[in-house]
Each structure stands twice: as C-alpha cells, then as structure tokens.
Amino acid sequence: MKTKILKRFEQQINQFNTCEYKALKTIIKNFDDKKMVANLLETSYEKVVCPHCGEDKYYKWGRQNDLQRYKCKECNRTFNCLSKTPLARLRKKGRWLNYSKCLAEGLTVRYSGELCGVSKTTSFRWRHRFLVGSNEYKTTELNGIVETIDFTIPKNYKGSRNIPKLSKHKKGEDKLSGIYDNVSILFSRDRNRNMYDSVVEKLSVNSLRDNLKYILAKDSLFCSINSNLYRDFIKISKRRHGYIDIEKGEYVKKDIVHINNVIRYSRGLFIWMIRFRGVATKYLFNYLSWFRDLEEFDMNIPSKDILIRAMTITNKLQLLTQT
16 A cells, blocks of 8 residues: 555544444454455365366466465366355355354344344355255264154244145145144264254155165164154164153163163254244254254354355365364
C-alpha cells in the first residue's frame, strides 16, 4: 500500500465510531481466518490427484480465493483442493472454523448463523454440507460382542413443501396412514465403541443383511432382543447369536449378553436431538453421523477435524489421517 493512501486510511480510522471500529476488526479477523482455513485445507492432503480423472499428473495454474489451482495434464481440466467435495463453491471461508465450533457444540441453525454472521439459510446449507462428509467415517467392521437395536419412528416432513395428503379412510385402514409412514433407525455397536447406524425405509431380513452382514466379523457374537427378525438374519449370516427377552424382564444373560451399551448410545442421541425440535427424515442420516462424531471424541471434537471431515467424500483425493 502506498504511503499516502495509508496515511489517509489512518485519518479515516480516527473518525470511526465504536460500531465501525468493531466492524473493521471483524473484517480483518475474517481475512486472517480465511488465510488460515485455506492453508489448513491445502495441507490436509497426502497426495494431490485430479478429482475428475484420478491422475496425479498436473501443474500449478495460478491461485484463486487463496487456494492453489492445478491443471491436469491428462484431462486438461482445472481443480483445487475443494473440487468435487461438499465444500466446493461455498463462500466466506474465513467463517468456516467458527461454524465448525458451533457444530462441535451442537448449536441450532439460527444461533450458529448469528454467531458467524450469516443468514439462517446459509447456516442450514453449511450444516448439511459440513456433515455429509462425516458419513464416510462409518466403521467398516464390528468385532467381538456386537449389540444391535432398532427404533421405528414416524417420518418427519419438516421443511417440505409437498407433504402427503390424508388418505381416504377405508375399512381396516388408518385415517392418517398417508402421513404417518414409519422409518426405522438401526444401531449396531461393539464393545470397542465402534459404531454403525443406518436409516432403513422398512426393516426386514434383507435390509439387515444389506447393512450388517458384511461388517460383522466372522467370530463376532451378535446380541439383540428376542425377535424372529434377528433370528432369521442370523441364519443367513451364520454368526453366533445371543438374545435377551426384555418382555420377561431379562436384561443380562450370563454376564455377557446384553444391549445396554447401544441402548445408552441411542438414548443419548434422542435426548441430544430434542434441541432441534424435530429433524426431517431426509436429513436424519446427517444428524446420526454428527452425533457419532461427537460421541467418538467424547463430545469435544476439535473444530479442525470437523472441517477436514467435511472434505471427505467419495472422490479420489487422499486425505491425511487426522488424530
């Protein structure tokens, strides 16, 4: 900056009132945070490859929005570290770390937007862009003693414009069957705190097989309630099965077979979700991954980890392992 312009700027600052001075400090802080976020994003990769074709032959192609751009030698397309990730094309990078802190504290959409200086619609968009990457961090294997439980809840159409209408009442049919369709949440957890959860449209033997058969270790002990559904699944998956009969007041069998851990986890999830006053079913899987991340870090997840996990998606960029 030229000396004359700098002196003129200093004179203008002296005439600022308190509100204008605070606004200037916020602008400077956001500028510094933008640089820090850009540096964090660019240093989070072990190896840079083209997200379009997967090749690692590229050269630098200038900088844009504080991020290094590259051009692929194979497909001749440009990209940066955010290309084809949930954070692509999002603005105001300087406020991303503050918003990650709001997610770490489990704050609501409106309150998070007020703290970060963005509108509620931007806050809502950021929330689900940040959370969609966390679904990639589901466990791929459950070992040892695996506890499983499911809950059936009504579908929630919060925020939807096209809500199903009331169906005509027929003999033997519920008057509200058109609205109160159900959806199931499946929780599976081993004694090493590895967690798997899923939203299932209709819980059946086939849906259990699709979700659990390939993540259950062969020598694992599958613990559940006394249900024909789980028994049929065990016959297909060929795993050991231990069950308890809650209706008869049985909660622990042989000091080993119980589902207390997964019940405690699911209860904590539902209590934690009360603050949101209802969650739309189409976004439910994001909230499951959100709570799973919080519980993994004992409700004290670093904001940087939330930001890095938001970049994790099924593309060919290789992220460094975060500790």
